[in-house]
């Protein structure tokens with residue numbers, strides 16, 4: 001019997017306080033890109049032979065993917081700074097002996113469901129309290145059309161959730177599928193199922209989302225093509241029963257992690273920092289565009305291509321920001337960055353309006369309500385709409401400390417924790433975050449990195 005997941009992490013909650021301590025300065029790097037790290041491990045596990053990965057994010061989410069792939073037959077080790085993966089080949093995954101616990105990681109579970117769907121194995125996935133609340137129907141629906149069978153726990157509002165068992169079908173049935181939600185996880189799950197499916201699997205993507213799966217599948221030698229139709233939809237076609245060739249991969253720094261020191265430097269007076277080696281793929285870089293439009297002094301230095309991905313050193317100086325209306329169509333390219341954008345908006349001059357963000361309600365937490373609640377505790381004027389927030393900024397005035405030093409709730413969400421840590425740096429008397437331990441999922445060393453940037457000025 002599995003025990004019921006709770007809102008408490010097994011490692012125990014780690015409350016922490018963040019207060020203004022002067023400008024941020026210096027040059028830092030952030031951990032490897034989470035999306036590219038998951039895909040590096042998964043595609044390497046499907047190639048025949050040895051792949052090598054440097055810069056892999058060693059956060060809990062990616063380590064959960066590694067453990068799952070090991071349980072299905074791949075050999076994954078780390079020597080010095082290089083991860084080696086001996087893949088089993090497309091179609092070669094083996095039946096794991098036990099259920100697979102993916103902790104907090106939505107990307108792990110959704111991508112691995114796709115992988116299992118076209119193999120002749122049956123896998124049960126579990127997760128923590130946050131992951132167990134997240135909707136899985138968006139993945140089980142298309143994978144069922146390919147022939148996979150699912151048994152999922154149904155939530156009180158009738159949504160398929162974890163724990164969930166996937167029984168794969170081999171050979172699966174190829175299909176053409178139009179994505180009903182802008183989700184790179186759904187797109188990638190179908191592509192991974194398509195790899196071991198005879199014929200062509202075709203996905204129509206009306207709203208472009210991060211394209212790492214397409215780029216990396218091509219790099220591993222899959223026959224995949226992308227066209228854009230008259231309506232502007234991307235048509236992605238993948239020829240199945242693919243053979244993948246092992247690769248040497250360098251994972252760039254994660255723009256979604258770089259977002260936190262970057263916004264901190266924009267907000268804290270006197271700051272001047274460089275975050276080196278950050279991925280700036282246009283399908284991920286929406287936050288930087290929005291911050292520049294708000295008046296942020298952000299420049300991209302030493303632009304180059306690393307492993308097929310555009311990368312730069314990002315130079316940021318403290319800036320006076322102005323509120324703006326954020327166009328909903330930029331949302332997919334900054335979908336993980338809205339919590340920290342809301343913090344930037346709280347310090348901007350005038351109003352920032354966002355919309356088209358109902359997806360934020362089904363992330364690691366309901367990010368619209370968590371951010372509205374936390375910013376409200378810091379005295380910020382926030383209106384919560386169904387699909388976005390309207391924030392009236394202070395024009396650079398410090399936010400106020402929470403009454404009675406009340407802690408801001410993280411709700412098992414790493415990006416909520418990091419957003420309020422940054423907010424604490426621009427309060428009059430500091431802010432307490434109830435649990436910083438979720439940052440281990442995507443940004444091990446986050447608090448130390450903030451301290452390094454603060455101490456460099458002294």
Ligand code: S3P
Nearest residue numbers: 035107182183184185186335336
């Ligand atoms: C991810 C896609 C996004 C993002 C997540 C990582 C990926 O999720 O929020 O952090 O690696 O494919 P959705 O597909 O739900 O938008």
